[in-house]
Every structure is written in C-alpha cells, then in structure tokens.
Amino acid sequence: MSAPAPSSSRPLLLPQNRRLRHLRGLSLRNLSFARPRGQTIDDAAINMSPSKLETLRETSRLHHTHSSENLQLRPQAGRRRRSTGLAGASPLSRQRQLEITVEAKVADVFFTLHCLGDEDPVYISEVGERATNFNFRSFELSEWEPFITRSPQVTVKVWADRYQKWQLLLEEEIDLRFLSFLGELQNIHFPPNSLIFHLIDGVYAYGLKGKIPPPKRGPSLPTSSYNALMKLATLDNSVQDALATQEKLAAQINDILERETVNELPEAQDKLKLATKYVSQQRRTLAAAQKRRDELKASIQARREAIKLGRDLQEKAARDVENAREKLPGCREALDRTNVDIRGQRRRICEDLTKIFPITPVPSGEPLAFSICGVRLPNTAYGPSSLSRSSSSSSSSPAPGEDELSAALGLVAALAFALEHYLGVPLPYEIRRFGSRSTVRDDISMLPDQQREFPLYLPRGGSSAQYRFDYAWFLLNKDVERLCNSQGLRVVDIRHTLPNLKYLLYVCSAGSDEVPERKKGGVRGLWAGRIPGRHGMAALSVDETSSSAGGSRRGSGDSEALGAKQGDELKRVLGGANGNAARGRDGVTGAGAVFGLPFDETETKMTLRTKGLREHVGR
Structure with a gap:
C-alpha cells in the first residue's frame, strides 16, 4: 500500500505547527550503497583550498575519509571511457555481470522511527523486497502519548539486507519544521537515499527546494480569535x-x-471462601453425577432385562414359526378347500335363490323387461311418476298396478337381503323386508332421523309421497349395484333392477365344478325341537349331568346316545302322525298335516344347512 498522495498544491500547515502526529507515510528514492563523497578534512583538502579558515567553516559536518583502497585515480585527459567492455564476452559472463550489477543496486529495506533519542522504535515498517525505490504503507501515530505526537523531531533509521545480513544503511535526525514542500513527485531528480515524508497536507523532503505557487487572492475568512486560541x-x-x-x-x-507491610489475612480469607465455594459446587456436581450414574445403571439393568425378555419372546416366536411352518401346507390346503367349498355353497345357494325367485322375461317379448315370481317389474326412469312413465313407454302391455308393483319390489328387497348375507357384502342402504310393504333406510345422507326410512310401495300423500317412493327405488338399485360390484361386475345402468339381479345370479351360480350337496340335518333337525314333548322325552332319557336339550358335545358318547333316542322317538311320532292323518295327494299329507308343515315329509326331501356360510354383516 503506497503512501497517500498530496491533497493540495500548497502546504496547509505552517512550518512551526508540523508535529509527528501529522506524519502519515514515508518513501525512499534512489537506493545507494556508495559512501557519500564530499570534502575531507585532511591536510590535502586544506592545502588545496584558498583559505583554510573558510574551508573549516564550510565543513560543518563530518565526512567519511577515503582510504587508499577506495581512492580512484581520475581519468587522464584525452583518455576516453569505453562502453564496449562486454562486447566480446560470452552470454554466461554477461549474465553474471548483470546479476552482479543488479545485486549491487537492489536490496530488502525497512525503516524505524525513533523519538527523543529513545532506542525503542515507535514504529517499524514492513519489509520492501528487492527494489531501489520504496513506497511504504501509511501509518498513524496519533495514538501514542502526547510527548511523542507533539514532538517535531524524529529519527529515521533505514535498514538494508545485503548478502543475507541486515545492516544500518541510513540514520537521519529530521526536524519536520525544516522540511521543504514538494507538492508532487513528478519531474523531480532525487539524490541517492532520499527520504520523502508524507504529511496530511502533502509531500515533503529534506534538503530539496520545491516550487510553491503564489497564494491566490481571495476574500479573507474569519478565523478563531486570539482569546479562543489562548x-x-x-x-x-x-x-x-x-x-x-x-x-x-x-x-x-x-x-x-x-x-507498607502486606497483610495476607484478608487475601487468605477470600481464597478460603472461594475454595469453599468451589468445594461445595464440586460436591453438588459429584452428587448429581452419582445420581445420574445410578439412574443409568438402573436403566441399563432394565434394558438388559427387557433385552432378555425380548430374546425369550423371539426364541418362542421362532419356535412357533417353525411349528407353524410344518402346519402351513396343511392350513393352506384347508384354506383352499374351504374357499372352494364356500364358492360351491354360494353357487348352490344362488341356484336355489334362482329357483325360489325366478326372474323370467315378460311374455310380450320387450327388451330388458322381466318379472320376478311371475310379478312384472318395469325398469325405472326416475321421473315424477315412475309407474305412469313406465306405462307410457310400453304401450303394448298394460302397466302393473300399485299392489303388483309393491309386491315385485318386496320380492326384490327379499332377494337383495338374502344375497347381502350369503355373499357377505354389506349394503350401504339397509333393507327392511315386510313383503309388499318393505322399506329402505338411508343413514348416509344429511336427513332428519324421522325421515330416513323410505317406502318401496306407492303411498298416499301426493307428490312428496311419490318422491319418497322414487328415492326408495333408487336406493334399492344402488344396493343391487353394490352387490354386482362385489363380484367384479360392472353395471351399465342401475335403473335396470331385474336385469342386473338376473345377471348377478347367473354369474354367482356359474362354474364348471359340480354343485355340492346340502348338509344333512336340515328341516328335520330344525323342526325336531318344536315337537310337543320333545324336550321332556330327551330330558327323561339322558343323565342329569348332561344337557337337557341335547347340548352335549358333538361326537361324545352322551351325544350319540341322545341322538339315537331322539331319532327313534321322532320316527315313532312321525309314523303315528302319518297313520292318523293320511289324506289325498291334493292336500297336505304326513307330518306336515299335524305340525303345519307346508310340504309332505314322506315325499319331499329337503335339508336345511346348519353350519358353514355363517357370514354375518355387522352394521
């Protein structure tokens, strides 16, 4: 970083006001290691001078004397210097001579500032490397004591490094009041080892006379008064x-x-208090560390116990897994068989439902027009009156009446309710079966609780009643759509109630395998408990420790004995009933006549499933 440039072409500080605090930087020009050549105070110089006294007066400072080794003879008159001494030299010699010349001119230099003859410097500059002209960094001396900052005198020592050895090159005692203002550094010839001082108002040098332009004339400005300055x-x-x-x-x-004699007692007491404080603090820290240690030990012990318990559980689980692996193939086979059986039973049930609720095309041959159990049900269109619109759309066949429409919807509700449980599909809208007075409940929509149940029959009440009927039919169709979606069927139009049901039953009952038979027990096992005196006879024939209603464990000796006795009693009762109540083929015969069965027990063979297909949909 070079020294600051002059701020003006004229000095702003008066010579008597220049102090060391105004110094901001220093520069060195034309580095030279030659001794100064002046007049020597010896006899030869005195003899050659016109007047000895005048020569002594002119010599105001000491000069270095010349030894015989450093004296050089003056060139003789008429003898010319030759500049072609290296003309015939080799390139290596030229390079060596140039290096010697450069080494003789350049060096590493730094300076120090001393005040009032003090050996310790007040400032040490950085080292300028291998140059002849040096611009050192600027500095600030205003932070020193007042006797230093107010001093106008300073000693500058310049140190140079030649041949890897630092030596004092120049020592100058400078009085800032006698410096000459230069203004700028251009077009000025500096002698060897010239020191340039950078003050706050410009550039100064010692021994050089600068050209100061005359002051500009201008109006006088008010300044501080003498009293204020004093x-x-x-x-x-x-x-x-x-x-x-x-x-x-x-x-x-x-x-x-x-x-004075030093009293060490207060200091010792203070040290004792401080030591006691530190001891108590360390004791608290030790107690906290011990507590933390105990907690960590308890935690580690608990973790070890937990790890041990976990390892025991892992070993037990591993043993269970090994045991389960042996049973896994059998469980998978059982699961596959169960799935196949469930599928077969569902096929059988769907075939039975197809026979119980036959869905057949109408005799008129209209497309997508079906009837259930011989009751015709048109496809809805969701208008102001589904019945009237259905009649207008099919002019060739008469529209069903209100009772016929309600009966058909009741049959559809019963079929959907049965499919819900047998297929294990929860319906979004609950169906309540009451024959031709069935209803559908909507617990999803935002409706009042007293208006959530919608009728599947044509009520009387005007347009609002008609709307509730249409909405109930819509909810029933949504339930049918849910049943179809559970079996992977895509419903094209939910308004086709009977076509969608027929398609669903067709797909659920389809299959290449043989339909399994119904489980044995059936209606006989169901109606056996309703025979008068049945429980009394069973109770008399079974031991008191066993179940009075045949509740013994299946496969036990009591169960087999009770079953044999019940079978014999049932055959005897049924045989007596057949002999006493025999009637013609056109009426109800056999045990059905006695107990109110709607079929002839002797000719009709029906079984009621008592286990399996126990899926129940929780609401």
Whole structure:
C-alpha cells in the first residue's frame, strides 16, 4: 500500500505547527550503497583550498575519509571511457555481470522511527523486497502519548539486507519544521537515499527546494480569535498537567504500597471462601453425577432385562414359526378347500335363490323387461311418476298396478337381503323386508332421523309421497349395484333392477365344478325341537349331568346316545302322525298335516344347512 498522495498544491500547515502526529507515510528514492563523497578534512583538502579558515567553516559536518583502497585515480585527459567492455564476452559472463550489477543496486529495506533519542522504535515498517525505490504503507501515530505526537523531531533509521545480513544503511535526525514542500513527485531528480515524508497536507523532503505557487487572492475568512486560541491552549495545558499529576499520584501510591507491610489475612480469607465455594459446587456436581450414574445403571439393568425378555419372546416366536411352518401346507390346503367349498355353497345357494325367485322375461317379448315370481317389474326412469312413465313407454302391455308393483319390489328387497348375507357384502342402504310393504333406510345422507326410512310401495300423500317412493327405488338399485360390484361386475345402468339381479345370479351360480350337496340335518333337525314333548322325552332319557336339550358335545358318547333316542322317538311320532292323518295327494299329507308343515315329509326331501356360510354383516 503506497503512501497517500498530496491533497493540495500548497502546504496547509505552517512550518512551526508540523508535529509527528501529522506524519502519515514515508518513501525512499534512489537506493545507494556508495559512501557519500564530499570534502575531507585532511591536510590535502586544506592545502588545496584558498583559505583554510573558510574551508573549516564550510565543513560543518563530518565526512567519511577515503582510504587508499577506495581512492580512484581520475581519468587522464584525452583518455576516453569505453562502453564496449562486454562486447566480446560470452552470454554466461554477461549474465553474471548483470546479476552482479543488479545485486549491487537492489536490496530488502525497512525503516524505524525513533523519538527523543529513545532506542525503542515507535514504529517499524514492513519489509520492501528487492527494489531501489520504496513506497511504504501509511501509518498513524496519533495514538501514542502526547510527548511523542507533539514532538517535531524524529529519527529515521533505514535498514538494508545485503548478502543475507541486515545492516544500518541510513540514520537521519529530521526536524519536520525544516522540511521543504514538494507538492508532487513528478519531474523531480532525487539524490541517492532520499527520504520523502508524507504529511496530511502533502509531500515533503529534506534538503530539496520545491516550487510553491503564489497564494491566490481571495476574500479573507474569519478565523478563531486570539482569546479562543489562548483558552484552547490553556485547556490543553490543564489536561496535560492533570495527566502528569495522575501519573505522579500513581507512582506515589505504588511507592507507599511497596513500603507498607502486606497483610495476607484478608487475601487468605477470600481464597478460603472461594475454595469453599468451589468445594461445595464440586460436591453438588459429584452428587448429581452419582445420581445420574445410578439412574443409568438402573436403566441399563432394565434394558438388559427387557433385552432378555425380548430374546425369550423371539426364541418362542421362532419356535412357533417353525411349528407353524410344518402346519402351513396343511392350513393352506384347508384354506383352499374351504374357499372352494364356500364358492360351491354360494353357487348352490344362488341356484336355489334362482329357483325360489325366478326372474323370467315378460311374455310380450320387450327388451330388458322381466318379472320376478311371475310379478312384472318395469325398469325405472326416475321421473315424477315412475309407474305412469313406465306405462307410457310400453304401450303394448298394460302397466302393473300399485299392489303388483309393491309386491315385485318386496320380492326384490327379499332377494337383495338374502344375497347381502350369503355373499357377505354389506349394503350401504339397509333393507327392511315386510313383503309388499318393505322399506329402505338411508343413514348416509344429511336427513332428519324421522325421515330416513323410505317406502318401496306407492303411498298416499301426493307428490312428496311419490318422491319418497322414487328415492326408495333408487336406493334399492344402488344396493343391487353394490352387490354386482362385489363380484367384479360392472353395471351399465342401475335403473335396470331385474336385469342386473338376473345377471348377478347367473354369474354367482356359474362354474364348471359340480354343485355340492346340502348338509344333512336340515328341516328335520330344525323342526325336531318344536315337537310337543320333545324336550321332556330327551330330558327323561339322558343323565342329569348332561344337557337337557341335547347340548352335549358333538361326537361324545352322551351325544350319540341322545341322538339315537331322539331319532327313534321322532320316527315313532312321525309314523303315528302319518297313520292318523293320511289324506289325498291334493292336500297336505304326513307330518306336515299335524305340525303345519307346508310340504309332505314322506315325499319331499329337503335339508336345511346348519353350519358353514355363517357370514354375518355387522352394521
């Protein structure tokens, strides 16, 4: 970083006002290691001068004397210098000579500033490397003591590194009041080892005369008065006296303290208090660490126990897994067989439902027009009156009446309710079966609780009743759509109620395998418990420790004995009933006539499934 450039072409500081605090930088020009050549104070110089006294007066400072080794003979008159001494030399010699010349001119240089003859420097500059002209970094000396910053005199020592050895090159005692203002550094010839001083108002040098332009004429400006300056000087002197007094008092206090006997008791007491405080703090820290250690030990012990328990559980689980692996193929086979059986039973049930609720095309041959159990049900269109619109759309066949429509919807509701349980599909809208007075409940929509149930029959009440009927039919169709979706069927139009049901039953009952038979037990097992005196006979024939209603465990000896006795009693009762109540083929015969069965037990063979297909849909 070079020294600051001059701020103006004229000096702003008066010579008597220049102080060391105004110095901002220093430069060195034309580095030279030659001794200064001046007049020597010896007899030869005195003899050659016109007047010895004048020569002594002119020689105001000491000069280095020349030894015989450094004396050079003057060139003889008429003898010319030759500049072609290296003309015939080799390139290596030229390079070596050039290096010697450069080494003789350049060096590493730094300077130090000393004040009032003090050996310790107040500032040490950085080292300038291998050059002849040096611009050192700027610095600030205003932070030093007042006796340094107010001093106009400074000693500059320049140190150079030649041949790997630092030596004092130049030592100058400079008085800033006698510096010459240069203004700028251009077009100025500096002698060897010239020092240039950068002050706050410009560039100064010692021994060089600069050209200062005459001052510009301008209006005089008001300045501080003499009284103000005197007050400022007085205040400054007072501050300096106060600082000196402070230093003097500090020195006196230090002397008094050194002479007095030191009382070590208070200091020892303070040290004891401090040590006691640290001991108590360390004890608390130790107690906290011990508590933490105990907690960690308990935690580690609990973790070890938990790890041990977990390992035991893992070993037990591994043993269970090994045991389960042996049973896994059998369980998979059982699961596959169960799935196949469930599928077969569902096929059988769907075939039975197809026979119980036959869905057949109407005799008129209209497309997508079907009837259930011989009751015709048109496809809905969701208008102001589904019945009237259905009649207008099919002019070739008469529209069904209200009772016929209600009966058909009741049959559809019963079929959907049965499929819900047998297929294990929860319906979004609950169906309540009451024959031709069935209803559908909507618990999803935002409706009042008393209006959530919608009728599947044509009520009387005007347009609002008709709307509730249409909405109930819509909910029933949504339930049918849910049943179809559960079997992977895509419903094209939910308004086709009977076509969608027929398609669903067709798909559920389809299959290449043989339909399984119904489980044995059936109606006989169901109606056996309703025979008068049945429980009494069973109770008399079974031991008191067993179940009175045949509740013994299946496969046990009591169960087999009770079953044999019940079978014999049932055959005897049924045989007596057949002999006493025999009737013609056109009426109800056999046990059905006695107990109110709607079929002839002797000719009709029906079984009722008592286990399997126990899926129940929780609502």
